[in-house]
Amino acid sequence: MQSYSHSPNLSRTSATPLALSVTELNRQVKSLLESSFLTIHVEGELSNVVKASSGHWYFTLKDRGAQVRCAMFRNRNQYLKYQAKNGDKVVVRAKVSLYPGRGDYQLICDYIEESGIGSLQQAYEALKQKLLQQGLFDPAFKKPIPTHPQHLGVITSPTGAAVHDILTVLRRRFPSLPVTLFPTAVQGAEAATQIANAIQLANEDGRCDVLIVGRGGGSLEDLWPFNEEVVAHSIFHSHIPIISAVGHEVDVSIADFVADLRAATPSAAAELISPDQQQILLRLQQIQQRLIQAWKRNHQQQQQRLQWTRSRLRHPGDKLKEQAQKLDDLELRMRRAVRHTIERQQQQFSQLQQRYQRCSPSPRIVAGQQRKDELEHRLVSLMQGLLKQQQLKLSGLAATLNSVSPLATLDRGYAIVQDDAGKVIQDINHIVMDGSIETRLSNGRFLSTVTQVIKE
Template sequence: MRKEGNPPTSAAHAVSVSELTHQVRHLLEVSFLQVWVEGEISGLSRPASGHWYFTLKDDRAQVRCAMFRSRNRSVKTVPAEGEQILVRAKVSLYEARGDFQLIAEAIEPAGLGALQKAFEELKARLDREGLFSEDRKRPIPVPPQRLGLVTSGTGAAIHDILTVLNRRFPGLPVTLYPTPVQGKEATARIVEAIERANRDGRCDALIVGRGGGSLEDLWCFNEEAVARAIHDSRIPIISAVGHEVDITIADLVADQRAPTPSAAAEMVSPDRQKWLDMLTRLEERLLLSARQILRQRHDRVQELGARLRHPSQQLQEQAQRVDDLELRLEQRMQQQLTARWEKLEQFRNRLHASRPDYRIGQYQQRVSDLGERLSLSINTRLRRERERYRGLASQLDLVSPLATLERGYAIAEKPGGDILRDPESINPGDPLRLRLAHGALQCTVDSVEKTSANAPEKG
């Protein structure tokens, strides 16, 4: 049995009601950061505080909703009892009563759900591609050399922009690229206007936008083609679409977003009055500074005048110092000039050595030298071969039959052309041909005389 005064272990860890509701609220808000809920509005209450309280229900359930004044100001039309609506809200808990509720941030008629879904899908896809990255956004020049406006030529936006510019900075040149800003043709015409501004190259900043309107009226600025045209623009772009509560895809892609066209004009135009005030302050500071400098110089002159005893001597010393400084300056300048000339000469020599025509001349000279060496080598080789040829010809002449003929000998040939070596191979009366050094003789054998092998030759 449990003794009195010892509570169970579970009771030791009990939480208070306020702690429980607080933890539940925190859990809901962390688990459901933001949701879109569709349902029928019922029991709308609008107390003097400006906040709205209502119930959102369908045929099976209902949930309490609260929309604070700072949020419901942006709702253009107060929803009617029983109207089907879309609510963008945070899931929460009213801790004082433990009531589960939605904290509404935006309300739209349910018929706009498809457009909102298309907006969210395109927004997510372009975000994944990096079109919204802050790293690619460029600064807007203030003031620009020339400002381009991509908007309707007859709408309220152009009037508001020009009014602000005329008031703040009337000297800013403006070029209008007129285009429809709603309707079927608006998307293509806005893209064409942005591309035309980039082709012209006259402007260094663009304002793309229009005045307020419904979600359908502003939808052309949520089209992918317009977003990519803004992303591809070489000119920085300010998006100024609708009112402050209207967020479009164009706002997210642009280099800078302005809540209204008038605000966009203020972003790119310095305030003329502020400039005039600044110039006035600078003029006053300049005059004050000049007076202080003159006063200091005057006081310094007075002080020097009191200390001045021998003006002529000081002038001589100063003149001598000036001469000395002048001489040192001339020497220093001469040294620097000499050093610069030497360095310039080094650069000139290095440049001359690396000049193509100089290098080509070197290579041409080298080719010429190699040509002369080749010609000399060929001539030497030819001379050696010629001398060798003569030597070989002389050796050949020593064993040549023609050389023997030149010494007075003759070669006897039989009618068939065979050389006669043995007198026994011919008979008296046979014809012979005697071949001489310079011609031949046709002869007839009268007689044949034979000699022995050991008989001495007759001289």
Template sequence: MTTSDFFSNPAASGFPERQVMSVSQLNRRAKQLLETHLPLLWVEGELSNVSVPSSGHWYFTLKDSEAQVRCAMFRNRNMMVKFRPQQGQHVLIRARVSLYEGRGDYQIIAEHMEEAGAGALQRAFDELKAKLAHEGLFDEQYKKQIPLLPKHIAVITSPTGAAIRDILNVLERRFPAIPVTILPVAVQGKEAAPQIVRALELANRANLFDVIILGRGGGSLEDLWPFNEETVARAIFASNLPVVSAVGHEVDFTIADFVADLRAPTPSAAAELVTPDGEDWLDKFIGFEVLLEEALRRKLDHWQQKIQWLRSRLRHPKDKLEQQSQRCDALEMRLKNAIQKSLTQAQNQLNTLMLRQKAQHPQTRLLQLTHRFQLARQQLIKAQSNILIQKNQRFNEAVRMLNTLSPLNTLERGFALVTQDNGEKPVTASNQVKPGEKIKAKLAKGELLCSVEKILT
């Protein structure tokens, strides 16, 4: 067989016949293989290249430190996601593997998305914090006072952790006389929150304690999560006993810290806050002892002086009887004076009534009214005379003013009232008449009929 026969007839060489596929067929076959052989799976990674076109679909890249894969989440699925994807966000998605035939790109189609790891926990923390703050669980008005000297302390924590050792060491050092009861609970894991709630309820029902320390050592957000549970927060808020929260280190904050009546940065600090310093109290007791001795001494001196003063005032009974007798005499004199004063007042009242009765006698009343009538008559006559005088004065004044303003007085001084011949229209200007026209001139006594000879301007 020649070389040309080999290439012209592959079947003759023992190889199967070639099956040529188009690019579209290849991509479609690859897509079928990926979608049928790989079921739904969970993928975790960091978001990048997030794109949200007008269609409402989400396109993004999911990557880790070594690889990346293109992803798509269609609108009917991403509408159920409770957050908006952000660049660099760590997420967990449930997806199916597929292939975009148009570009031949391998991709995954997301069916569900949620925040992964600490991101989801932090979001849950922020949402619960906002919810409880809105309800008022963090308000200062609900914070209970921590007792200055508690009689019994309840500690809710793990019995084997470092936190309980720190708390007990501080309590032993500061005030070992205060009894302490440990209510052991798990401080991480699923069982921790229910145990903490039961311990808080038990401490309140026991009627033994004055204050509760709730705490644990440091850890990650996941480790401290039981202290961010809503049930724990509400149990702390419902506690009748003041609760001191001491969870984690100084930089760690939990929901329990915000709800508690007092937040301590560490378990050791919590023990410091709920107990007084024994040495300080011992110094205070010594000082109080000195003050008490001084007060007792001053009190004894005071009573000794008072006894001496009372002894000096102690008198014979005869003196007391003489004083009482003298007091009786004084009272007798006061009684006589009071009776005499009362009789005098009664006599004065009687005289006053007799005078008033005399004043109301008809004859006396008639004389009073006659006098008042004569007085009123004289006042009326005098008033009429005054009015006539005033009226006469006003009349004479008016006549005088009328004469002063009368045109007849003006005529008496040599002036004349010139009118036209008919006597109706007065002539006040030379241009009102013409030469030869007749005019009248009224004088103080009589009238003149004149003829105009010449008009002088």
């Protein structure tokens, strides 16, 4: 910025530069302030809160030692859940500027919350803890992102910068990838429901194999739809893998924790899912060169084999003559072999016939027959002698057995008495009154009932 020096003498002279107008001065100061300060956070107490009919908020932020004027326009405060009140201690996120009409420097606020942990931050932490306990952040449920997606779905605002950034990256890296936009609000009270419905619609549509859900940067209030529980559950239950691309690098939403993959920005998400067409083309060219070289080597090998085969190829007539000559030679060799075999077999037959005559079994058969008759006669005589001895021995044993047999005792008038169980009764005490007994004689038996027992 150009600088000027001013003299106490206000009259124009040739040595004195032109004086700045108040408007120009305020313009340059405003430019200097806005370029010197990036977005800052300031804490203080609200006072002089004015909510204009236009929807803009004007207030003073003060502490014990100083105060500063602030403005918050309708397009920023309409999404706040917090309503500014005098006396509240707050933290504002703002840019330093100057109101040229009065020459007052001021803060242009884009976000305001109660100091300490703000209500939105408290809600964010509470929901994060709840979903963590429910397992929605568990890596085990993360679905793999396809390496080469066939169809991309984008869930964002159709008028926002996010969809433009995604398409710009895809146009550069992989323009052939089909993209379907599922339009939805990404800011405001209805945004969370619309985002959840868009995710469900994409799953029902079935064309996409990966989804990018997100928007560009903004305040915590702007990004709040992506911190809603309904969006978190929609991402978790999606059958299609989802990449969350919400805000800038420093912005982290609940959707980032639930999604299958987080990208720092929408552009980064497009980079992640799109293969680089230049690398693919280079790879295809390398493969093409390798195929051409392989084809050339194979062609040369086939040419060499063809030439070698041609060198060995002979005229069919020459081959037939050679085969005919070989056939005649084989026929002659076969005849000689057959004749030689017949002569050798005839000689062997004559030798065997002579050996047979010398080794005739007839004399041995006659001698064996005589020996058999002699042994047979001796065997019969021996068996008859043994049989007589056994008959005599059997007669003696029978006489001895008969002498001690109880049947012989029965023949002499005795009897055998048995009880019901067939046991021989030898003692009068073993007889049971009114019981049955069996009496065995030499030629039969009879049953009796005991009516009286007489002991002696």
